Amino acid sequence: MLNVKDVTKKYGKLIANDNISFQVKSGEIAVLLGPNGAGKSTIIKCIAGLLRFKGEITFGALSNKSVEAKRILGYIPEMPAVYDMLTVGEHIQFILRAYKMDDDGYGDELLRRFELFDKKDKLGKELSKGMQQKLSICCALVHKPEIVIFDEPMVGLDPHAIKQLKEIFIELKKKGASVLISTHMLDSVEDFWDTAYIMVGGRVQAKKTMGENSGSLEELFFNITESGDVK
Amino acid sequence: MSALTYLLTRKLKNNILSVLKTPSKLIFVLILAAFMIFTALTGNEAVQENIYGFRDINELYAIVMLLYSIVFVMISKNGFYNGASMFSMADVNMIFTAPLNQSKVLSFGLFQQLGRSLLIGYFILYQSTLVRDTYGVGFSALIYILIGYGVTVFLAQMTAMVVYSLTSCSDKKKTALKWVCMIFVGCFVAYTALSAYKDGGITIANLVLASRSMVLRFFPVSGITALAVEGAIQGEPLKIAGGAAYCIGFWLLYRLAIKLINSDYYEDVLQSTEVSYSAIQARKEGKAAENAPRNVKTGKIGINKGFGASVIAEKHKIENRRSKVFLLSTMSLVMIAFSVLGCFIFSDMPVGIFVLNVYMLTMGVAAGRWGKELAYPYIYLIPEKPHIKLWYTIKGEFMPLIAESILCFIPVYFIAHTNISETLGMIAGRISFGLLFISVNLLLQRLFGSSDKKFLILIAYFLFILLFSAPGIFTAVTISVLYPFYFIAAYFIMSAVNIVVAAVLAFCCRNTLSISN
Numbered sequence: 180m181l182n183v184k185d186v187t188k189k190y191g192k193l194i195a196n197d198n199i200s201f202q203v204k205s206g207e208i209a210v211l212l213g214p215n216g217a218g219k220s221t222i223i224k225c226i227a228g229l230l231r232f233k234g235e236i237t238f239g240a241l242s243n244k245s246v247e248a249k250r251i252l253g254y255i256p257e258m259p260a261v262y263d264m265l266t267v268g269e270h271i272q273f274i275l276r277a278y279k280m281d282d283d284g285y286g287d288e289l290l291r292r293f294e295l296f297d298k299k300d301k302l303g304k305e306l307s308k309g310m311q312q313k314l315s316i317c318c319a320l321v322h323k324p325e326i327v328i329f330d331e332p333m334v335g336l337d338p339h340a341i342k343q344l345k346e347i348f349i350e351l352k353k354k355g356a357s358v359l360i361s362t363h364m365l366d367s368v369e370d371f372w373d374t375a376y377i378m379v380g381g382r383v384q385a386k387k388t389m390g391e392n393s394g395s396l397e398e399l400f401f402n403i404t405e406s407g408d409v410k
Numbered sequence: 411m412s413a414l415t416y417l418l419t420r421k422l423k424n425n426i427l428s429v430l431k432t433p434s435k436l437i438f439v440l441i442l443a444a445f446m447i448f449t450a451l452t453g454n455e456a457v458q459e460n461i462y463g464f465r466d467i468n469e470l471y472a473i474v475m476l477l478y479s480i481v482f483v484m485i486s487k488n489g490f491y492n493g494a495s496m497f498s499m500a501d502v503n504m505i506f507t508a509p510l511n512q513s514k515v516l517s518f519g520l521f522q523q524l525g526r527s528l529l530i531g532y533f534i535l536y537q538s539t540l541v542r543d544t545y546g547v548g549f550s551a552l553i554y555i556l557i558g559y560g561v562t563v564f565l566a567q568m569t570a571m572v573v574y575s576l577t578s579c580s581d582k583k584k585t586a587l588k589w590v591c592m593i594f595v596g597c598f599v600a601y602t603a604l605s606a607y608k609d610g611g612i613t614i615a616n617l618v619l620a621s622r623s624m625v626l627r628f629f630p631v632s633g634i635t636a637l638a639v640e641g642a643i644q645g646e647p648l649k650i651a652g653g654a655a656y657c658i659g660f661w662l663l664y665r666l667a668i669k670l671i672n673s674d675y676y677e678d679v680l681q682s683t684e685v686s687y688s689a690i691q692a693r694k695e696g697k698a699a700e701n702a703p704r705n706v707k708t709g710k711i712g713i714n715k716g717f718g719a720s721v722i723a724e725k726h727k728i729e730n731r732r733s734k735v736f737l738l739s740t741m742s743l744v745m746i747a748f749s750v751l752g753c754f755i756f757s758d759m760p761v762g763i764f765v766l767n768v769y770m771l772t773m774g775v776a777a778g779r780w781g782k783e784l785a786y787p788y789i790y791l792i793p794e795k796p797h798i799k800l801w802y803t804i805k806g807e808f809m810p811l812i813a814e815s816i817l818c819f820i821p822v823y824f825i826a827h828t829n830i831s832e833t834l835g836m837i838a839g840r841i842s843f844g845l846l847f848i849s850v851n852l853l854l855q856r857l858f859g860s861s862d863k864k865f866l867i868l869i870a871y872f873l874f875i876l877l878f879s880a881p882g883i884f885t886a887v888t889i890s891v892l893y894p895f896y897f898i899a900a901y902f903i904m905s906a907v908n909i910v911v912a913a914v915l916a917f918c919c920r921n922t923l924s925i926s927n
Binding site for chain 1 (some may be wrong): 411412413414416417420421424425428498499500502503504505506507508509510511581584676677680684687
């Protein structure tokens, strides 16, 4: 379970995240919605252990910055950066080594699903942006993480990859993983989210769970982001 | 094999394979290697004193110390803004989130950085003939200087990390430390200037003498690394050992500081990694980064002049105005700094200062605003004739080129004591070479367009420069040899030849925009 408690992140005087708290339970898919500059990527980076912050982020009983926590985390960044001088296959090998795992063929399976298997010997720099994004997803999932955070994962993907990714969201949920997806493409998550957190101005302004009778996600989003009385 | 070792070895192996598989890269590497072997061989030839005798070797040590100090200050000050940039974006995404020990990851980053800084400092090795003829030392001296450079960059990166860790969460701390650092550096500069002044005036000899002071050895990192390099050149093991011990001590101290201040340093490198990643991506897409100051003063808002293609020139004026630091662009400041440096290196040979200026210009022209403009789609879409659009794109370059050329040679007039006609000749020569290089860039655009064969284009750029500069240089050399008394006239005649060649080239490439890909 991912637990974010009273997290505040400041850059000098700018408060990027202001006392944010939320939870993503095991087997749950949570979406983080919000306009540009709402602080979604900042909280994602805090969870991934890339930023310092005030507050507490835990994966079950583990602090997010511990080595043990990193072992169960999968992070798909907004900017898919891969190693120019490593082949697609070597990326997977590198991750398996870094996580001290044996190759059980899951890497190849992921590459096949994202249509990268035939490009296994291509260098990172030879991949298009969309392919880099696919490889980035494969690298984040190959060690079978229990907590998976996606930062704008659909950007640059072709329809086939989007379909695969949506299937993977469902599979992760079934396997009991906690999945957090940050996006501002509302329609891309409409079918499978369990909980939605809407962020504006560095704060979580609303929480909505699937099945609540408070209108559609889109209506709620626009009500909050366009109301003008957001604190 | 650990994951990080696997990563390093694979990257190295694939880099080598990539060079072997790509002809343009292979040619580039072979040319670099050939130059290197040539300079190593010539640099190691028996040192023969020239008719003027060698210059004071302390001058070389002073230059080394100055270079290291500038590098140290420039890199360390990044700590006030972004932290250190020793990792790639892929490292951030894959290594930082992996269950790896942070100390090992830091060592990995610093190891990568050391490799990169040695690669960047490679240009130092090409100075071997110059250093041998001027100071009477061999190729090995350049190797020592390069190693010292790498160590300085390495420790400067760590300083930037420590500075960022200390100040990133507090603007007050940042401002206070910035002032402390500025005063600290200012004290060393003032001490050097005052020492020279007391010894009889601020001359090169007195500045060099001042640089020998023990006080300057207390300047962080560069003071001692320069001393260790001096020891290596002179064969004094005590100085080398002292320098090595100091650097190791400094490194351990920083490791300890990072651990004590905050063992979690990932944030300290994240922002600068993102900045450099964006710059790399922009470069890959053919968009050169803007050399603008950190805080741009917008000034007067609005493009109120220009209609049709002429609006491009007006836009450039505004962009140039906003990217200036102290009324000059960063590139101009660099050019002037090199010109001043040239005055000290070639104090007895003004033509050397001119050659250095022209050499620097080869890089400055390519980084001009018109070159950046070609990477954006607008210039191709504006409904005007290609040669008219091209004219207005280049037009904005003329005034900065003239102003920069004048400013580069004013210090030469005062420091190297060239006479007015020679100074004017140099200014005219620099302007003419600037125009010629702009035309060569046009030719490259005409021939290669936005090809991604960067190495090939770079080789072609320098070959074309040599080729099209040849008529002017040949004329100047001929006049100087045949009529030594009129050698100043050679500058002006060479300028005229260059301008003619540049005009012919530009005319031939007038339709570049209509056929660009």
